[in-house]
Amino acid sequence: MKQSRTDEQTSVGDVLLDDAAAADELTPEQLAAQWEAEEPPPAGPLASMGSTLVVTALAGAAAVLSLGMGLGTPQQPDPGMWPFVVSVVAVVLCLAQLFLGRRGGDGEQFSRQSLLTVYGFLTFVGMVLLMPVIGFEIPSLVLCFVWMKFLGGETWRSATLYSVLVVVAFYAIFILGLGTSIPHLF
């Protein structure tokens, strides 16, 4: 998948161009409809229910934890009173959503493209773990390179060139220019 991304992109570009030519005559309503069709498909009822269940559990847990902090009276509330009220409201809303669930806000289905987001997130985690140990330069360089080459489909040459440039620029701005105390190796 990674190697073929550049080819894939050009072909998608061409298709879009054809689309654009064909779509030139569309009325605003048709154009809006076309945009809607290009949107990722909604996540569906199962995902909606699952996510709401998770959120309900979170709200329920918050309610239990707030109970543990003590409620007190409305006039002299203990720390738990306000979070308890809010989490109970949240639970009620969640249950309403579960059983009466309205249209709209369906979210988006996960696709193969979502893997890119997972990889992107992993580079963030790596950055958080490595930055305090070996400074920001090498993790940033790796992050840039991974994003440009593997997630963005740039060529080896431009990915290397731009990642180095970006890290040098950040070093110049954050360390030399602003004198921040971001952990750095050099």
Next chain:
Amino acid sequence: MDFLQPALDGFSVVLEPTNLLYCLLGVTIGMLIGVLPGLGPAATIAILLPLTYGVEPVTAIIMLAGIFYGAQYGGTITSVLLRLPGEASSVVTVFDGYMMAKQGRAGTALGIAAIGSFVGGTVAIIGLTFLAPLVAGFALDFGPPEYTALALLGILLVATISNGNKSKALIAACFGLLLATVGRDIFTGGERFTFGNVNLADGIDFVPVAMGLFGLGEILHNLEERHRAAKAPAKVSNVWPSGADLRQASGSIGRGSVLGFFLGILPGGGATISSMAAYAMEKKRAKRPERFGRGAVEGVAGPETANNAAATSSFIPLLTLGIPANATMALMFGALLIQGVTPGPQLVQQEPELFWGVVNSMYIGNILLLIMSIPLIGVFVRILRVRAAILGPITALITLLGAYTINNSMFDVTLVVLFGAIGYLMKKYGFEPGPLVLAFVLGSLLESNLRRSLLVFEGDVTGFFARPISATLLLLFLLVAALPLIQSALRRRRTRGTSPEGMPAEDSDRTSVKENA
């Protein structure tokens, strides 16, 4: 006319070189991100929050405000030239703007949009100048009960006017309120939801939450969204519109200014909604509505004027009542809090330099934008050639390193990454991050005012209804809360009674571009 004196003094604040520079910086960044599809103004402001730590409050807000209204100008350019709306608020501009470009009138469309934006912005600033002190004066008598009611109403309105699922938006808002309780309880000193973590004892900072949910969340989401390859647009010539075009558009610009101004003040309103409303209004008013969608000047002038007027007037509730009307204003609120300034009715009197400095900076900003968007349009169009694959990691690194510089702590960076993942998942599962951030920012204000009120009322909740203003606000709250239930009941009855119609109205105004306002 006494009140005009501080307003005039505000100009001396704006004309300080630092403030002018930050105003220019803000509007240029706004213009850039407006041109680039992907990051919206809310995400950009969130990412750049650390930048505001080192400067004066007024300078910080001048810059952030510049980003917000600058993006309204920039979003137009790609709508007209490429049929890619750079911002949600420029979606409707595509319909007629792109057709005008196809007819070789791209310059006219952009020129009219720039002039309309300038007029709309200026009218809104003048409205702001006169209306804001009045509202603030009225609100000076507000006590804790009024603030409680106002904050509740604000959160509810923002959640229900969002274009997604309303109950999900409200659930998100509840979680925002819960997040705001993390840390030490200011009244009793008891710890809440800290799980023994020292870093959480002082509560969660607003900046990592906003940077994560809006900034990193959007960057992560952009990774999987394939942006259409932007082809280099045709050369734009003849940007100055002719007298005939201007005459044709003048009515739309006037109506757009007024409509945008009022829609911007409403909680949950803002640039996106007002641009759509303006387009609908122009089409309805037109003698020959069939011209719309085929290159009608009014279809560009109305929405572009309205979105800029709304972007400006949405500062009114923030600066006079201390209630942010939309997610972007919630970020401004957070930025002011960081600076030790609590926005509210006292602001006009206690910090006239800040208040009038920010308001008057918008005049300068609008002039700068007019200059940038007419003669310099070619420069911004060239920005489109920068590929998303290169911009993505740069914005990600700015966010992560910027988060570190707030408190020099890795914990903040960790929080940003964590909230980035939460923001991404919220998007995927149809929960909007906007209401969460807004509720988070209002959370402690709401709780402390509620507790103070209950202290005054000796624990009697009905006390809220004994005061006219808080009673009115709460009644309004109940009405807004009950409205969806009533509507759906009516809809069910109608569908049962007649044929299954009446569905498309709600779907047709949903658009593919993300909500940023």
